[in-house]
Amino acid sequence: MRIAITAQGPGLDAPLDRRFGRARFFVVCDTESGAVTAADNIQNLNAVQGAGVQAGGNVVALGVEAVLTGNIGPKAFATLQAGGVRVYHGADGTVGDALEAFRQGRLQEAEGPDAEAHWV
16 A cells, blocks of 8 residues: 655654645655655645645645545545545654554544645
């Protein structure tokens, strides 16, 4: 399974970024092969508007099946849902911590957004 995790840096030791649309990176982990790559999200970091939708589209294009993040707004959630990407919010710690929590079944799949639009 390929999972994207919102992050402040490009690796497993990076702190998780609690913001989906304005996360600095999406660290993509393949749970089968163990491969880890990072996708830069700098274009949305300081976007005036549309960061969640744009980031959501970018994550769907990465071919992931799930996203682990701290919080996610309504438009980003809808974009991911339309792309068939499951969302798990409430993750914290490092990227590696969030991945381990997911593997252990400690993160629940989100039924909807948990942040207001335009959360900075």
